[in-house]
Amino acid sequence: MNELYQLLTGPMLWLTFFVFTFGTLYKLLSILVLTIQKEPFIMSVFSFKYGMRSILSWMTPFKPVSMKKHPVLSSVIYVFHICLFIAPLFLMAHITLLDESWGLVWPSLSDSLIDYLTLIVLACCLFYFIRRLTQKEVNYLTSQSDYILLAIVALPFFTGLMAYHQWFAYGFFLNLHILSGEIMLMAIPFTRLSHMIISPLTRAYMGSEFGEIRHAKDW
Amino acid sequence: MSEQVNKIVDKGLDQGVINLTQERIEKAINQVLNKEAGARLKSYVETCVHCGMCSEACHVYLSKDKDPIYSPAGKVKRTLSEMIQKKGKVSPEFIREASIIASTECNLCKRCAMYCPFGIDVAYLLLLVRRICHLCGVTPLYIQDTAHSHSVTMNQMWVKDDEWIDTLQWQEEEAQAEIPNLRIPLEKEGADIMYSVIGPEPKFQAHLIYYMSVIMKAAGIDWTMPATPGWDNSDMAMYTGDNEIMGRVKRMHFDTAARLKVNRIIMGECGHAFRSVHDMGNRWLGYKLPPIPVIHAIEFYHELLSSGKIKIKDQYDKKVTLHDPCNVIRGRGLGELSRKVVNTLCSNFVEMTPNREHNYCCNAGGGVINTGPPFKNKRVLSNRIKAEQMAATGADVVISPCHNCHSGLEDIVHHYKLNMEVKFIGEIIYNHMEKPTA
Ligand code: SF4
Numbered sequence: 001m002n003e004l005y006q007l008l009t010g011p012m013l014w015l016t017f018f019v020f021t022f023g024t025l026y027k028l029l030s031i032l033v034l035t036i037q038k039e040p041f042i043m044s045v046f047s048f049k050y051g052m053r054s055i056l057s058w059m060t061p062f063k064p065v066s067m068k069k070h071p072v073l074s075s076v077i078y079v080f081h082i083c084l085f086i087a088p089l090f091l092m093a094h095i096t097l098l099d100e101s102w103g104l105v106w107p108s109l110s111d112s113l114i115d116y117l118t119l120i121v122l123a124c125c126l127f128y129f130i131r132r133l134t135q136k137e138v139n140y141l142t143s144q145s146d147y148i149l150l151a152i153v154a155l156p157f158f159t160g161l162m163a164y165h166q167w168f169a170y171g172f173f174l175n176l177h178i179l180s181g182e183i184m185l186m187a188i189p190f191t192r193l194s195h196m197i198i199s200p201l202t203r204a205y206m207g208s209e210f211g212e213i214r215h216a217k218d219w
Numbered sequence: 220m221s222e223q224v225n226k227i228v229d230k231g232l233d234q235g236v237i238n239l240t241q242e243r244i245e246k247a248i249n250q251v252l253n254k255e256a257g258a259r260l261k262s263y264v265e266t267c268v269h270c271g272m273c274s275e276a277c278h279v280y281l282s283k284d285k286d287p288i289y290s291p292a293g294k295v296k297r298t299l300s301e302m303i304q305k306k307g308k309v310s311p312e313f314i315r316e317a318s319i320i321a322s323t324e325c326n327l328c329k330r331c332a333m334y335c336p337f338g339i340d341v342a343y344l345l346l347l348v349r350r351i352c353h354l355c356g357v358t359p360l361y362i363q364d365t366a367h368s369h370s371v372t373m374n375q376m377w378v379k380d381d382e383w384i385d386t387l388q389w390q391e392e393e394a395q396a397e398i399p400n401l402r403i404p405l406e407k408e409g410a411d412i413m414y415s416v417i418g419p420e421p422k423f424q425a426h427l428i429y430y431m432s433v434i435m436k437a438a439g440i441d442w443t444m445p446a447t448p449g450w451d452n453s454d455m456a457m458y459t460g461d462n463e464i465m466g467r468v469k470r471m472h473f474d475t476a477a478r479l480k481v482n483r484i485i486m487g488e489c490g491h492a493f494r495s496v497h498d499m500g501n502r503w504l505g506y507k508l509p510p511i512p513v514i515h516a517i518e519f520y521h522e523l524l525s526s527g528k529i530k531i532k533d534q535y536d537k538k539v540t541l542h543d544p545c546n547v548i549r550g551r552g553l554g555e556l557s558r559k560v561v562n563t564l565c566s567n568f569v570e571m572t573p574n575r576e577h578n579y580c581c582n583a584g585g586g587v588i589n590t591g592p593p594f595k596n597k598r599v600l601s602n603r604i605k606a607e608q609m610a611a612t613g614a615d616v617v618i619s620p621c622h623n624c625h626s627g628l629e630d631i632v633h634h635y636k637l638n639m640e641v642k643f644i645g646e647i648i649y650n651h652m653e654k655p656t657a
């Protein structure tokens with residue numbers, strides 16, 4: 001068990017950061033190259049002002065009509081994404097690890113609060129899962145890979161919860177927690193989780209089209 | 220669904236499929252997806268999280284009892300995703316079906332781009348499907364015929380060069396009965412404005428040219444119309460995925476205006492023609508915006524009314540509502556101007572909801588009405604939501620400043636027995652303006 005822990009927190013962690021960083025750069029670069037090669041007009045349309053206008057409008061709760069049409073889903077999406085970032089980034093245990101290896105420190109949140117945030121993330125995942133199963137229009141679009149992605153996202157939180165409370169086999173869940181977290185990070189650039197990287201670009205592009213060319217709102 | 224659709228007989232599709240080989244399909248798909256398309260295709264396909272939020276945007280989905288196959292992302296799943304997954308190895312029958320989906324179940328209205336949190340442009344993706352079907356030679360017959368007409372005559376309706384001039388002179392004579400010295404100036408080099416219309420105007424609705432000539436006369440505008448090909452601003456090739464012809468047609472239009480040395484082009488009440496000069500055709504030719512300013516009729520009317528060049532003698536008093544054509548409202552933001560114009564002309568205006576950018580499409584646009592009689596029934600049935608939206612206003616008249624919308628709404632009014640008239644703005648101006656006597 002200990003060897004596995006060493007492996008996961010040593011070479012595997014480096015691999016994860018490598019794959020995540022270079023995967024993300026590769027993804028961005030390939031989009032940029034494709035744009036310049038094949039659709040250079042996009043560059044002429046792109047507008048910082050209207051791109052930001054669109055992104056900010058879509059970040060404002062319930063400003064877009066689409067959000068008003070899906071009040072429950074939109075609220076879940078909001079809460080989910082906020083907790084998804086806050087929970088791992090402000091967990092004392094994570095920060096301590098970073099401090100030990102790289103001397104990076106920032107304030108942490110209390111463990112019990114993170115505990116709640118983790119539960120919220122899991123509840124949201126359950127909501128997504130049920131929604132995929134029961135909502136006709138979502139179910140129709142859903143393929144196996146959507147469930148796998150959901151599992152990839154949920155697993156680090158679930159195992160983190162188990163490990164933190166030391167329920168059942170602590171060592172097993174701790175290692176699984178680290179592994180699943182690494183899998184999630186590595187999956188981001190190469191799966192639909194890449195919406196984390198690409199969606200600001202697509203949104204900004206549509207915002208520019210609407211603001212610059214179409215003189216209309218896109219929310 | 221496929222059973223029902225397969226019953227539709229369309230020679231363009233049926234014959235196209237017979238001629239189609241596996242090799243040609245793969246070549247077409249490869250050409251479009253790997254050679255022509257780029258960053259947008261990649262980002263959209265790899266980013267879509269299958270959340271279904273775009274569904275609520277689509278009038279086809281809403282009208283078809285929320286059947287998920289008609290949602291924007293659902294239509295991508297049934298066409299493009301399958302082609303990508305199978306690396307182009309799809310059957311001729313599949314291409315036929317894809318052509319029907321892309322050409323008759325989506326109006327390329329881009330409403331869904333406003334409902335997807337990532338701004339994924341399903342209209343663009345389905346246009347790629349149309350392009351693939353075009354390269355496969357599987358396009359619905361009626362719209363293909365208009366594209367052929369564009370390529371042969373540079374207008375949409377097989378109007379011959381002499382017929383065009385003849386029609387203008389005929390309308391000039393008609394108008395002279397009302398205003399003796401009215402002219403429809405042809406080929407006047409250096410005029411301020413070149414007025415252009417869509418092919419169906421001289422063919423079926425020549426009186427609209429008459430109305431415009433009276434408006435031009437009353438406003439004292441220095442204008443001209445070309446006597447040569449290039450007079451037609453419409454572009455159905457844009458909707459069949461025949462980008463090469465689209466480019467030729469647009470170039471001819473812009474070149475004609477340049478030859479006449481006009482300052483700007485004013486175009487009649489048409490939406491798709493505006494899209495072709497402001498969004499698609501111009502970009503194919505490498506222009507961010509049209510090389511010569513092109514002003515849509517709504518903006519032109521607003522200019523004439525607000526400057527007092529046209530005066531209204533009595534307001535139209537029937538209860539009117541206003542349809543927002545996608546291509547000039549979501550496509551050019553003319554929603555406020557069209558309201559100002561309508562409020563100047565009419566005393567009893569009610570909004571339909573949702574409106575402006577969020578308005579429901581007429582279901583005729585994007586070339587769907589041009590697929591003709593084989594798909595008419597399906598088209599009308601897939602826009603029940605529009606009928607409900609219009610009925611809820613209780614208006615007697617729906618004003619639609621776009622030709623495609625106009626025809627599409629008439630079909631809907633007829634089918635759902637709405638007892639409404641559909642009118643262009645120009646008609647109302649003509650009937651309620653102060654006219655010159657000489
Ligand atoms: S572009 Fe319009 S018609 Fe096409 S899928 Fe989107 S909302 Fe529906």
Ligand code: SF4
Pocket residue numbers: 141266267268269270271272273274291292334335336337338339
């Ligand atoms: S196109 Fe956008 S709204 Fe529609 S399913 Fe994909 S991500 Fe969701």
